[in-house]
Structure formats: C-alpha cells, structure tokens
Amino acid sequence: MESCNLQVIDREGKTHELEGLVGWRAMEVIRDYGLPIKAECGGCCACATCHVYVDAAWVDKLVPASDEEINRLDDAFDVESNSRLSCQIILTKELDGLKVTLAPEG
Numbered sequence: 001m002e003s004c005n006l007q008v009i010d011r012e013g014k015t016h017e018l019e020g021l022v023g024w025r026a027m028e029v030i031r032d033y034g035l036p037i038k039a040e041c042g043g044c045c046a047c048a049t050c051h052v053y054v055d056a057a058w059v060d061k062l063v064p065a066s067d068e069e070i071n072r073l074d075d076a077f078d079v080e081s082n083s084r085l086s087c088q089i090i091l092t093k094e095l096d097g098l099k100v101t102l103a104p105e106g
C-alpha cells in the first residue's frame with residue numbers, strides 16, 4: 001500500500017510526523033500513533049471527538065464535508081472554518097504531507 005504521511009501538531013504545539021497509508025482515515029493514523037484524540041465513536045461520524053483544524057494550504061485539497069459531518073461538527077467545541085472530523089478524511093496519495101492540528105478537548 002502506498003504511504004500518505006501526516007504532520008500533526010499536538011495541543012502543546014509540537015509537530016509529529018506520522019506514517020499513514022492510502023485508504024486509512026486520518027483519525028486512525030493519529031489514534032494508532034498514540035496522540036491524544038478520543039475518537040469515541042470509532043469513526044462513525046457520531047461523536048465529534050476526532051476534531052482537527054486543517055492547515056490552510058490543505059483545506060481545498062480535501063473532499064468537502066458531508067452534511068452528516070457538518071451537522072456533527074455542530075457538537076464540537078471551538079469550531080473554525082477549517083475544522084474537520086479526522087475520521088471523515090480518507091487518505092489519498094494527493095494528501096501525502098497533510099498537516100492538521102488537534103482541536104482542544106471539550
């Protein structure tokens with residue numbers, strides 16, 4: 001499988017380089033790496049605890065959020081225009097290097 005690496009900035013401002021794979025969800029890579037993301041629903045777009053901010057350079061490269069994701073983001077805290085649920089970001093080759101910041105915990 002092809003790799004799709006992520007850059008993830010944690011809540012202390014530290015950047016982590018994560019090795020991901022095409023086809024995975026960004027949330028799964030972040031969680032498996034051990035960064036503090038709750039992802040309580042396991043990726044079903046039902047909890048909003050996988051909230052991240054997408055770096056400005058990458059926002060337009062993502063598939064736009066579904067209505068379901070937009071509705072769920074209403075439940076998240078500190079939502080910004082670049083907020084996404086990381087379980088709804090499926091990694092592709094084009095997203096190699098995707099940069100996101102973990103949103104504050106609610």
Ligand code: FES
Pocket residue numbers: 027038039040041042043044045046047048049050072085086087088
């Ligand atoms: S993991 Fe629950 S909405 Fe993403």
